[in-house]
Amino acid sequence: MKEQCKLIKKTEIIPGIFDFTVESGGIGAAAQCGQFLHIKCGGNTFLRRPISICDARDGGVRFIFEVKGEGTKELSEIPEGGYIDILGPLGHGFEIKAYKKPLIIGGGIGVFPLYKLAKDLGSGANVFLGFRDKSRVVMEDEFNAVSKMCIVGTDDGSYCYNGYIASAMEHYIKNNPCDMIFSCGPTPMLKAVKEIAEKNGIECQLSLEQRMGCGIGACLVCSCETIFEGTNKYMRVCKNGPVFDSKVVKL
Ligand SMILES: Cc1cc2nc3c(=O)[nH]c(=O)nc-3n(C[C@H](O)[C@H](O)[C@H](O)COP(=O)(O)OP(=O)(O)OC[C@H]3O[C@@H](n4cnc5c(N)ncnc54)[C@H](O)[C@@H]3O)c2cc1C
Structure with a gap:
């Protein structure tokens, strides 16, 4: 699904690595571990950039990324309260069974x-x-x-x-x-x-x-x-x- 998600929490946890939490109805509720988001970074970047789901709950998704090039730089500059165009959750994630260890x-x-x-x-x-x-x-x-x-x-x-x-x-x-x-x-x-x-x-x-x-x-x-x-x-x-x-x- 595609959503316009409001950025509600943004922290630079170490230089160049940003921790974002966005509001999201459907994506947060559907997300499984190991899946990813395809994100429109804004500015001049045309193609979306894939970023993994770090955590998710009904109502919100968290993702953390390192600034590598133009796309992730543009993404890191979005202020709290801004909106991000996100496609997700995508891909085949980790399969979890009843493992002992x-x-x-x-x-x-x-x-x-x-x-x-x-x-x-x-x-x-x-x-x-x-x-x-x-x-x-x-x-x-x-x-x-x-x-x-x-x-x-x-x-x-x-x-x-x-x-x-x-x-x-x-x-x-x-x-x-x-x-x-x-x-x-x-x-x-x-x-x-x-x-x-x-x-x-x-x-x-x-x-x-x-x-x-x-x-x-x-x-x-x-x-x-x-x-x-x-x-x-x-x-x-x-x-x-x-x-x-x-x-x-x-x-
Ligand atoms: C499924 C998936 C999940 C990912 N999850 C995360 C995540 O949780 N956090 C995070 O920080 N990054 C993650 N990445 C990597 C992230 O997508 C790239 O760093 C990002 O696309 C770079 O875009 P850019 O425009 O900033 O850089 P560009 O200008 O496109 O590239 C800058 C540098 O990054 C390299 N690069 C670009 N795209 C990728 C890529 N897909 N894989 C490896 N190197 C790449 C280029 O070769 C170049 O050296 C993930 C990638 C995939 C495929």
Whole structure:
């Protein structure tokens, strides 16, 4: 659905990363974790930009984004009280079943769609969050509040675990087996997570990022190569994903 949503709360949580909450009737009520919004940023940007749903409730949607280029810059300049043209909720999100020991691992801006997931898993997940350095760490307290355990790591060791967060996860699951891994983050991290999941025989769902055009499966801009029932097949990240079973994804 398409809505003109009023921006009711705007915070720059760390330099260049904005946390927006908008009023929304239908989108908030329908949103599932892992789905995304396709947002008209205003100004000179013609194409919408995909941004994940971080949290949602009947009446409101929250999304958090990093200013990367023209579109997200224009979006960051919308004042509280302004209106944003949003299409959503779009895509195929995370599939949740009754897992005994779910594990969530996110990196950088990939942590945002994992917040609603952690909440929807009913505080039962062990969460691993990785960032470049201490200055880029976000949402640690919020994840702590909705998960069983939350481990944070930084690539340069400036805060908590020193090193790539996928390594921390790999050490952890040796003694603490889990039955599902959910992940979103930069491609090298997703690749490492996929390999660790396969090596340990653990089911895994990955949320992919691709440049997108229409966001609704018509233009094929976001096609990615997958292995489906033994053969190579192109799938659309916006429609078939962004969340895929790690076994079908080629990274
Ligand atoms: C399903 C999905 C969910 C996303 N969720 C979030 C989110 O919750 N928070 C967030 O900060 N970002 C998210 N992104 C990434 C976000 O869409 C891009 O950063 C944004 O489109 C950049 O637009 P721009 O006009 O500011 O930059 P542009 O001027 O278009 O590009 C600036 C830089 O960003 C890169 N870029 C542009 N689009 C993408 C893209 N889709 N994926 C990867 N790199 C891109 C370009 O290569 C370039 O280096 C998501 C992307 C997808 C596909």
